Structure formats: C-alpha cells, structure tokens
Amino acid sequence: MSEAGSGFTLLETLIVVAITALIASIVVPNLMGSLEMLDLQQTTRLLQADLRVARATAIRTGQKVDIEATNRGREYDWIGGSRFLPAGMTLSMSNPVVVYPDGSVQSAAISISSSRRVYGITLDPVNGAVTVGAR
Numbered sequence: 001m002s003e004a005g006s007g008f009t010l011l012e013t014l015i016v017v018a019i020t021a022l023i024a025s026i027v028v029p030n031l032m033g034s035l036e037m038l039d040l041q042q043t044t045r046l047l048q049a050d051l052r053v054a055r056a057t058a059i060r061t062g063q064k065v066d067i068e069a070t071n072r073g074r075e076y077d078w079i080g081g082s083r084f085l086p087a088g089m090t091l092s093m094s095n096p097v098v099v100y101p102d103g104s105v106q107s108a109a110i111s112i113s114s115s116r117r118v119y120g121i122t123l124d125p126v127n128g129a130v131t132v133g134a135r
Contacts (some may be wrong), residue, residue, distance in 0.1 A: 040114045041119075066097070
C-alpha cells in the first residue's frame with residue numbers, strides 16, 4: 001500500500017518559504033544594527049581605557065602625554081602607538097588631548113560616531129576622570 005498524501009503540497013511549501021523570508025527581512029536589519037551598536041560601545045570603552053592609561057602614564061613618567069585624532073578621524077595616536085577604529089566609525093576631537101604629569105588634562109570635545117549613534121566623552125580637567133554619554 002502506498003501513501004499518496006504523505007508530503008507537502010507546493011502551495012504549503014511556498015507559504016512556509018514566504019513566512020520565513022518575511023521574518024528574516026524583519027530580524028536581519030535589527031540584528032545588524034545591534035551588532036554595530038555593540039561595536040561602537042566596545043570602541044568607546046577602549047578609548048576610555050586608553051585615556052585612563054595615558055593619565056596614569058603621565059603621572060608615572062612625569063612627562064605629558066598627547067592623544068590626537070588622525071587620518072580624518074579613523075584612528076588616534078597616543079603613547080601606545082596608533083589605534084585604528086572599525087570601519088564606519090569616526091572619532092572627532094576639537095583639539096588634541098594633553099595629559100599633564102600632575103594628572104590634570106587639557107580637555108577637548110571628543111565624540112565617537114557610527115551611522116546610528118554618537119557617544120560623547122568628557123574629561124574632567126582637574127582629575128582626568130573619563131565619562132561617556134550618548135548624544
């Protein structure tokens with residue numbers, strides 16, 4: 001005995017494919033945006049850590065430390081060398097950040113941006129504290 005009606009019809013298969021494509025068209029762009037946001041947050045935390053290391057280095061060595069955005073905001077130069085930003089991100093500084101041996105900072109307006117979001121970084125000029133806020 002053969003079972004003639006045991007498979008799916010072409011119409012049922014097409015409906016399942018259409019529903020899957022619809023769900024994928026909604027989920028994939030949101031997922032890509034989330035990955036971009038995580039990348040921006042990670043890059044911002046890395047710059048925040050570099051600013052703290054620059055302050056500690058200035059205090060330890062007794063030499064001022066400069067941090068400057070270069071290559072049209074695609075990288076920044078500091079005591080650790082050059083750090084390149086991921087594609088699609090830009091660093092802007094109103095002027096180079098200078099950290100003095102006493103831990104004080106000649107601050108600058110700093111922001112890191114992607115196509116979806118901008119994070120501003122603020123340095124306390126007296127104690128060099130680094131804070132990050134979304135703009």
